[in-house]
Amino acid sequence: xxxxxxxxxxxxxxxxxxxxxxxxxxxxxxxxxxxxxxxxxxxxxxxxxxxxxxxxxxxxxxxxxxxxxxxxxxxxxxxxxxxxxxxxxxxxxxxxxxxxxxxxxxxxxxxxxxxxxxxxxxxxxxxxxxxxxxxxxxxxxxxxxxxxxxxxxxxxxxxxxxxxxxxxxxxxxxxxxxxxxxxxxxxxxxxxxxxxxxxxxxxxxxxxxxxxxxxxxxxxxxxxxxxxxxxxxxxxxxxxxxxxxxxxxxxxxxxxxxxxxxxxxxxxxxxxxxxxxxxxxxxxxxxxxxxxxxxxxxxxxxxxxxxxxxxxxxx
Numbered sequence: 156x157x158x159x160x161x162x163x164x165x166x167x168x169x170x171x172x173x174x175x176x177x178x179x180x181x182x183x184x185x186x187x188x189x190x191x192x193x194x195x196x197x198x199x200x201x202x203x204x205x206x207x208x209x210x211x212x213x214x215x216x217x218x219x220x221x222x223x224x225x226x227x228x229x230x231x232x233x234x235x236x237x238x239x240x241x242x243x244x245x246x247x248x249x250x251x252x253x254x255x256x257x258x259x260x261x262x263x264x265x266x267x268x269x270x271x272x273x274x275x276x277x278x279x280x281x282x283x284x285x286x287x288x289x290x291x292x293x294x295x296x297x298x299x300x301x302x303x304x305x306x307x308x309x310x311x312x313x314x315x316x317x318x319x320x321x322x323x324x325x326x327x328x329x330x331x332x333x334x335x336x337x338x339x340x341x342x343x344x345x346x347x348x349x350x351x352x353x354x355x356x357x358x359x360x361x362x363x364x365x366x367x368x369x370x371x372x373x374x375x376x377x378x379x380x381x382x383x384x385x386x387x388x389x390x391x392x393x394x395x396x397x398x399x400x401x402x403x404x405x406x407x408x409x410x411x412x413x414x415x416x417x418x419x420x421x422x423x424x425x426x427x428x429x430x431x432x433x434x435x436x437x438x439x440x441x442x443x444x445x446x447x448x449x450x451x452x453x454x455x456x457x458x459x460x461x462x463x464x465x466x467x468x469x470x
Contacts, residue, residue, distance in 0.1 A: 164271045170232055172239070172268060174275070177226040181238065182213040188238040189213075193261050194390055199296040200258050202318070203420075204393045216243070223248055225279055227272050229263075239263045242272040244280055244288060253280055255288035255323075257299065270302050277306070281325050292319045357422040361448035363404070363411040370447045371404055371413075374439065384436055391436040395428035396420050413448050429453060 164172040189197075189208035197205050219226050226243035230236075239260045246253035255276075259269045280288065292299045300319065303310055309324040363371070378388040392400050399418040404411060419425050429437050430453035444451055 164229065164268060172232055173230040173235060174227050174272060175230070176221065177217055177219055177228050177241065177243075179214075179217050181217045181228065182210070184236060184238045185213045185217055185241075186210070188241070188260065191260055192258075194393065196258070196261055196264075198393050199293050199299075200256075202291075202293060203396055203398065216241070219243070222283060225276065225283070227276055229268050229272055240268045240272060242269065242276045244276060244285065246285060251284065251286040252322075253285045253288055255290045257302070264298060269298075270305065273302065273306070277308075277325055285325060287322055287324045289320075289322045292321060294319050357417045357419065359415050359451070360405075361413040361415070361444065361450045363413055363448050364446075365410065367411075367447040370443060371411075374443050377439065378436065384439075387434070387436045391432070391434050394432075394434075395425040397425050426453060 162173055162175060164174055186208050189205075192200075194204065216226070218224075224243070224245050226241060228238045229240040231239050240258065240263060242255075242257040244253040244255050255273075257269050257273060277288075292303070294300075300312075303312075303321055303323060306323060308326075310321060312319050312321045376382055377384045379385065382388070397417055397419045399416075401416040403414040405414050417425065429440070432438070441453060444453065
């Protein structure tokens with residue numbers, strides 16, 4: 156694909172995608188755009204589920220000043236009233252860094268629309284005096300990570316709590332600031348990021364009753380990487396706001412235990428919603444707990460009293 160400055164992106168298959176600056180009148184189209192996104196795309200972009208893209212959110216995103224807040228939209232070639240992609244940057248007046256975000260409708264992902272809109276956005280950002288972009292990307296969001304690395308610009312990343320923090324210099328010959336620099340860290344810690352909730356880490360251990368190896372195997376095969384209920388399992392974790400889940404079986408001289416790790420804004424809410432859910436996967440997991448590891452009674456409020464006594468993170 157090559158980008159032209161006449162308002163279109165020309166695909167290799169000769170399909171032309173119109174693009175333009177976002178406009179206040181785009182509020183209804185933005186809301187329809189979000190309604191068409193899959194749960195997975197919403198999860199990767201907004202770090203969790205989103206039941207509704209509100210009028211207020213749409214108004215905020217549709218109103219830009221073309222200086223400190225700038226956004227391009229790409230339009231559906233078959234229906235120019237519909238938006239298929241958005242890229243934007245936001246920065247404080249006088250700052251040399253800007254926060255970057257991009258979102259592409261599922262059926263257009265992998266076509267290069269996001270990349271070419273980002274290149275156009277970078278040209279605009281340079282003209283406005285922006286020296287580098289920063290942002291957060293979930294480590295599962297491989298398309299976005301590839302996009303950032305394929306820009307051929309100096310880039311730095313670090314992984315923290317399941318999220319990639321990145322900074323990209325807009326000058327090929329210029330050193331990219333470290334994501335550990337105090338100025339960048341201050342931005343990541345909430346100065347300009349309103350969308351990402353602080354995630355709490357939570358772990359619990361469920362002792363396993365003797366002779367339950369077959370139940371453990373059955374659940375892991377159904378919900379594992381290529382299991383028949385994998386998609387349903389992922390959706391069941393996102394609904395109550397679980398950002399990451401890891402489950403281990405620990406075998407010890409005194410018996411087996413299931414060790415569960417969550418990153419979630421509200422562990423108590425996650426447990427309550429799992430207890431109330433009639434979802435197929437949640438019912439399977441509740442049955443598993445009841446028969447295999449009955450240390451938790453999900454019908455009652457659980458005392459969440461984890462005490463962190465030791466921590467270390469490599470930089």
